[in-house]
Amino acid sequence: MSLRHAVLGLLSERPASGYDLMKLFETSLSHVWSATQSQVYGELGKLADAGLVEVAAEGPRGRKEYAITDPGRAELRHWLTETEPTRTRRSDSLLRVFFLGLLTPLEAQTYLLTEAERASRQRAGLEHAEASIEWDDDPLSVHGRLALEYGKRLSAMHEEWARWAAEQLKA
Amino acid sequence: MSLRHAVLGLLSERPASGYDLMKLFETSLSHVWSATQSQVYGELGKLADAGLVEVAAEGPRGRKEYAITDPGRAELRHWLTETEPTRTRRSDSLLRVFFLGLLTPLEAQTYLLTEAERASRQRAGLEHAEASIEWDDDPLSVHGRLALEYGKRLSAMHEEWARWAAEQLKA
DNA sequence: CATTGACGTGTCAAGAGTGGAATGTAAAGT
DNA sequence: ACTTTACATTCCACTCTTGACACGTCAATG
Numbered sequence: 001m002s003l004r005h006a007v008l009g010l011l012s013e014r015p016a017s018g019y020d021l022m023k024l025f026e027t028s029l030s031h032v033w034s035a036t037q038s039q040v041y042g043e044l045g046k047l048a049d050a051g052l053v054e055v056a057a058e059g060p061r062g063r064k065e066y067a068i069t070d071p072g073r074a075e076l077r078h079w080l081t082e083t084e085p086t087r088t089r090r091s092d093s094l095l096r097v098f099f100l101g102l103l104t105p106l107e108a109q110t111y112l113l114t115e116a117e118r119a120s121r122q123r124a125g126l127e128h129a130e131a132s133i134e135w136d137d138d139p140l141s142v143h144g145r146l147a148l149e150y151g152k153r154l155s156a157m158h159e160e161w162a163r164w165a166a167e168q169l170k171a
Numbered sequence: 172m173s174l175r176h177a178v179l180g181l182l183s184e185r186p187a188s189g190y191d192l193m194k195l196f197e198t199s200l201s202h203v204w205s206a207t208q209s210q211v212y213g214e215l216g217k218l219a220d221a222g223l224v225e226v227a228a229e230g231p232r233g234r235k236e237y238a239i240t241d242p243g244r245a246e247l248r249h250w251l252t253e254t255e256p257t258r259t260r261r262s263d264s265l266l267r268v269f270f271l272g273l274l275t276p277l278e279a280q281t282y283l284l285t286e287a288e289r290a291s292r293q294r295a296g297l298e299h300a301e302a303s304i305e306w307d308d309d310p311l312s313v314h315g316r317l318a319l320e321y322g323k324r325l326s327a328m329h330e331e332w333a334r335w336a337a338e339q340l341k342a
Numbered sequence: 343c344a345t346t347g348a349c350g351t352g353t354c355a356a357g358a359g360t361g362g363a364a365t366g367t368a369a370a371g372t
Numbered sequence: 373a374c375t376t377t378a379c380a381t382t383c384c385a386c387t388c389t390t391g392a393c394a395c396g397t398c399a400a401t402g
Contacts, residue, residue, distance in 0.1 A: 001358070002263050009270040019380050032265045036360060041381065061367045061380050073273075080274060080282070085264035092173050093256035094203045094321060099180040100314045102244075103251060111251070143271045146336045150265060157328045165317045172388070190350050207390060212352060232350050232397045 002086075006033045007043050008052060008068060008076045013138070015056050015067040018044055028144055031126075031151050047072070097165070109166045116162035123155035173257075177204045178214050179223060179239060179247045186227050186238040189215055199315055202297075202322050218243070268336070280337045287333035294326040 010016065010024050018041045025035045035043075044066055047053040052072035057065040068076070093115060100108040130148055133141070181187060181195050189212045196206045206214075215237055218224040223243035228236040239247070264286060271279040301319055304312070 002266055003358080005270075006266055009266070009273075012270065012273060017380070019378095022380095029266070029269065031260050032262055032269060034260050037381090038361080038383085039359065041383095045382095059380095060369095061378095063380060076270065077273060080267055080270060081278065085267060085286075087264070088205070088261070089202050090204050090259070092258070094318050095173055095177055095180070095200070096251055096256060097318050097321070098200065098203065098314050099176075099183065099247065099251060100317075102180075102183060102248060107252065115256075143269050146271075146339065147265050147268050149336070150268070150332050153328050153332050154325075157324050161321050161324050165320070168317065174388085188350070189352095193350095208351090209353080209391080210389065212350095216352095230350095233352095234350060 002033065002079075003035055003039055003043055004047065005076060005079045006035065007040065007047060008072050008079075011053055011066060011068040012073060012076055015065045017059070017063050017065050019063070028141075032147055100169075105169055109169050112162045112166040112169070116159045116166070119155045119159035119162060123152055123159065126151050126155065173204065173250075174206055174210055174214055175218065176247060176250045177206065178211065178218060179243050179250075182224055182237060182239040183244060183247060186236045188230070188234050188236050190234070199312075203318055271340075276340055280340050283333045283337040283340070287330045287337070290326045290329035290333060294323060294330065297322050297326065 006025070006029065007021060010021055010029075016024070018037070021040050021044075022035075022037055025033065025040070044053065048055065048066070052069060052075055053066045054069050055064050056067035059065060096111065100111065103111070126148060130145075130152075177196070177200065178192060181192055181200075187195070189208070192211050192215075193206075193208055196204065196211070215224065219226065219237070223240060223246055224237045225240050226235050227238035230236060267282065271282065274282070297319060301316075301323075
């Protein structure tokens with residue numbers, strides 16, 4: 001359950017409201033972790049009950065600005081240093097590859113080439129994002145850059161693989 | 172909810188019991204889709220209710236061998252050709268990268284190098300698996316080979332990226 | 343013949359995640 | 373003054389997933 005740690009991590013940079021966090025999930029974390037608004041608000045409530053965050057200020061429109069507490073920072077650090085990342089081996093698009101035998105060779109190749117196209121577009125999107133982001137010295141963006149590079153390499157690899165796989169099916 | 176399609180896909184190759192399916196999930200599909208036994212048996216029940224699979228034979232120890240039906244095959248085909256793969260942008264290990272700023276540079280580099288090691292081991296594991304699998308002309312294994320190649324490329328890329336990222340943090 | 347291990351099915355509780363709806367306030371543009 | 377847009381929270385109903393538990397059978401081994 002890393003949603004909890006995603007929220008704590010974002011709050012470790014600066015205090016934020018649920019609404020602010022949603023925007024961060026949609027922008028900086030969009031390729032890394034997704035969350036719905038129900039989840040974010042729910043998690044903030046649980047986190048507050050557990051004393052890992054607290055309401056630091058209240059603003060207009062019922063805005064509640066949450067800040068991470070010391071126990072929260074400790075939990076975050078513990079997660080980073082003491083726990084193993086859980087790898088969820090689950091990929092819809094790769095699962096389909098297993099069952100491509102049910103299609104005609106032409107259909108299967110089409111599927112793979114569509115995947116390649118998609119990966120290519122994604123790569124272009126990331127490169128565009130990289131160029132347009134203001135890389136200030138926000139500590140989050142330093143490491144965000146590393147994550148973005150990962151995304152670029154991943155989509156490049158995906159595209160190459162899909163083209164290779166389509167080629168394999170010809171033979 | 173692709174668990175349903177994973178089960179249908181496996182049954183499209185040949186009839187199987189819940190127990191058989193579990194083994195297939197743990198072996199051939201292990202790097203692509205995971206499922207627990209509760210899920211498999213539960214899904215088989217739902218699939219049978221929906222008429223997408225049927226009990227083709229009963230064996231010793233209460234064994235029920237399920238077979239895919241024509242509506243099931245249609246559903247599988249529909250999934251493969253008409254629906255978009257859902258991309259779950261969620262990666263625990265990448266999420267951590269975002270928050271590496273909370274650690275000392277040394278700790279952060281350690282994290283990345285550990286990731287590199289892990290990816291390297293995974294790659295070795297896949298290569299070992301590739302060598303030891305009997306590549307008969309099972310239609311599943313033809314495409315399984317493509318998926319395996321994807322895994323190899325992914326882990327290679329992951330390792331390279333992690334080493335590169337660790338290097339970046341030195342500067 | 344007794345035990346062990348592989349085979350085999352099933353249920354339950356709790357938590358995680360999805361998607362949508364309801365409700366309202368503040369600020370900014372026309 | 374009016375309307376739109378952005379801000380902001382909360383609740384609900386549902387499905388998916390996990391992990392553990394409970395139950396029972398067949399085959400081989402010593």
